[in-house]
Amino acid sequence: MHADKLIQLLTIIGTRPQIIKSAAVSRVIRKDFSNQMEEWVVHTGQHYDNTLSQVFFDELDIPMPRYNLAAGSDSGSRQTAKMIAGLDAVMTEKQFDGVLLYGDTNSTLAGAIAAAQHGLPVFHVEAGLRSFDRTMPEEMNRIVCDHLSNICFAPTNNAYEQLVQEGLDDSRPHFADNRKRELVESGDVMYDNCLYYAEKRSDPVRMLHQLQLQTDGYVLATIHRKNNTDCPDRLEQILLALSDIARDRHLPVVLPLHPRTRKAMEKLPHCSTMHLQMLPPAGYLAMAELERNARVVITDSGGVQKEAFFYERPCVILRSETEWTEIVHHGAGILADADRMRIVDAYDAITGRAIHFPPLFGDGHAAENIVRHIVQYITGDNN
Incomplete structure (x- = not known):
């Protein structure tokens, strides 16, 4: 490409965690690479609840997406197909130099497939994560996306080594431009955000006071994974366990409710939640304060597991596996599945x-x- 031409980077997001992750990279592009790169953001609409998406663009000062595909809720295959079709139209309308993807959602999968079909370089943030449970849609999405990517950005050494074990570091050219795949142990963009927004904290004491909470004096819980919310038995077991902890350990259990969780709880009229302090969905900064000040975090979210670790909070994981195996290995998390005891x-x-x-x-x-590795890959300048 010509030296005086800005790199045209298409970033694909669609869920709350992806919006948060993209904040770190978008911030760096605007601050340090605006003379080399222009970012175009497309929101697939995978999270279509306004409380789960719009608030984060405003709160984190992320530019509004230039495209919104409004894919909405559907079965995994139909939703992904809608996204691929929408992304195909975007990539046909404008010429991009590469596509940046985050995580393991259907938006990630759709972006990888559409970009590969257009012959565009794919850059995957959070590559190499494996729960080793292929019944999970997220696991399938991770594997496909990593194998279609020109650069795999591994957030940890474990993730990097997993990519090596899968043979993704071989020296053979894999792509239309006759180049080999690159593996980069980049670090984690969510940790970037943790440090950046810690400097912009407003008044955490006031927030805790409003909720009648004290530092180290409550448990924070989140439940949002489909296999927990859509299975009444599993959800009931989790809620009973949280109630047991609140009642018998004499600690408030705070539960910001994902819309899916609230809807599912309405189908459990005989499961008492009187001991739980339920809140509406929290913005990123409010959630960070709740995590930072909790005695223990109980969650089925991969991102919340990780943030608990950043803030040095112990974590009980409401799953039988986790892609963040390091957290369990170092004793900072315990896998408890959805079993009350x-x-x-x-x-x-x-x-x-x-x-x-x-x-x-x-x-x-x-x-x-x-961003530096993307610029070097697209320009061919490794200096």
Whole structure:
């Protein structure tokens, strides 16, 4: 490409966590690379609830997407097909130099397929994560996206080594431009955000006071994964465990409710939640404060597991597996699935142990690392 031409980078997002992750990279592009790159953001509309998306664009000062595909809710295959068709139209309308993807959602999968079909370089942030459960849609999405990517940005050393084990570091050319795939241990963009927004905290004491909470004096819980919310037995087991902890350990359990969770709870009229302090969905900064000040975090979210680790909070994981295996390996998280007794036992175990939180997720400059490698790949300038 001509030296005086700005790189045209298409960023694809569609869910709340992707909006948050993209904030770190978009911030770096605007601040340090605006003379080399122009970013075009497309929102697939995978999260279509305004409280889960619009608030984050405003709060994190992220530019509004130039495109919105409004894919909405549907079965996984139909939703992904809608996204691929919409992205195909975007990529046909304008010539891009590369496509940036985050995580493991259907938006990620659709972006990887559409970009590959257009012969565009694919750059995948959060590459190499594996839960080793291929019944999970997210696991299938991760694997396909990594194998279609020109650069795999691994957030941790474990993730990097997983890519090597899968043979993605071989020296053979894989793409139309006769280039080999690159693996980069970039660090984690969510850790970048953790450090950046920590400097912009407003008045956390006031927020906790308004909720009648004290630092280290409550448990934060989140439930949003489909296999937990759409299975009444699993959801009931989780809610009963949270109620047990609130009642018997004499700690408030705070539960910001995902819309899917609230709807599912309405189908459990005999499951009492009187001991739980339920809140509407929290914005990113409010959620960060709740995580930072909790005694323990109980969650089925991969992102919340990780943020708990950033803030050195122990975590009980409402799953039988996790893609963030390092957290469990270092004793900062316990897998409890959706079993009432296992959740309560995990809470007791993790509050009774000393935990070390080593620097697993980089140095807070992952976004700079990512953008620099993208520029070098597209321009061919490795200086």
